[in-house]
Amino acid sequence: MSESERRLIVRAAAGDRRAFDALVRPRWERIYRIALRIVGEREDAQDVAQRACLRLWQTLARFRPGEDLDGWIYRMVTNLAIDTLRRRRTRREEPVLPEVREHAGALPENRLLAAELERALQVATEQLPPRQKAVFVLARVEGLEPVEIARMLGVAPSTVRNHLFQARAHVARVLARRFPGLLGRLEDRR
Numbered sequence: 377m378s379e380s381e382r383r384l385i386v387r388a389a390a391g392d393r394r395a396f397d398a399l400v401r402p403r404w405e406r407i408y409r410i411a412l413r414i415v416g417e418r419e420d421a422q423d424v425a426q427r428a429c430l431r432l433w434q435t436l437a438r439f440r441p442g443e444d445l446d447g448w449i450y451r452m453v454t455n456l457a458i459d460t461l462r463r464r465r466t467r468r469e470e471p472v473l474p475e476v477r478e479h480a481g482a483l484p485e486n487r488l489l490a491a492e493l494e495r496a497l498q499v500a501t502e503q504l505p506p507r508q509k510a511v512f513v514l515a516r517v518e519g520l521e522p523v524e525i526a527r528m529l530g531v532a533p534s535t536v537r538n539h540l541f542q543a544r545a546h547v548a549r550v551l552a553r554r555f556p557g558l559l560g561r562l563e564d565r566r
Contacts, residue, residue: 382441389437396436400429403446406518407453413513414457414506415464416498424460428453444527450518451528454510461506492555500550504543511536512543 387395400407407428412421431452439448497516501509507529514520514528522540526533 377441377445381445385436385439385445388433389439396433399445400432403449404429407449410450410453410513410518411457413517414454414510415460416502420460420464421457424453424456427456431456447524447528450514451530454514454528458506458510461509496551496555497547499554500547501543503550504546508539508543508546511539512547515540 381399384395384399388399404425408421408425411424411428412418415421415424428449432449439445501512504512510529511525514525515522520528522533522536526536529536
């Protein structure tokens with residue numbers, strides 16, 4: 377962490393809104409993306425991201441120098457997203473699938489295949505338990521290592537690896553059962 381970021385944290389913890397905004401602004405896209413990928417619905421993701429920032433604002437005074445600010449923030453986002461999924465499951469709501477990102481510069485057939493794969497993965501992860509889904513998203517979408525995810529979630533790395541193994545096995549079964557043609561097309565592209 378840079379000295380300027382440390383100063384921003386101190387100022388934000390003392391109530392300086394501009395310093396807080398300067399801390400959150402470069403992280404906002406990733407905060408929202410993590411929330412969206414876990415909860416799968418734009419409105420809920422926006423709510424999760426905003427609640428995470430509010431919680432950060434309220435607890436920043438407890439942040440200790442030397443801690444990983446990004447890990448702390450993304451842990452808040454992940455935990456709030458998991459809570460949202462749990463509440464949704466108790467209400468039996470069906471999430472709206474997020475819009476698939478365009479893959480700039482890709483050939484039209486590659487963009488179509490990427491969009492189909494993205495939608496299939498979204499369908500395949502919907503039935504995962506919330507914590508498994510969070511681990512899968514953090515590893516697959518954010519590219520985090522199990523040790524980083526474990527630190528964020530406050531669990532052992534072996535627990536993360538177990539959740540990831542189970543999530544991947546579930547996703548593979550769903551893809552093979554519900555989207556066999558898609559898997560064949562992916563193999564043909566290799």
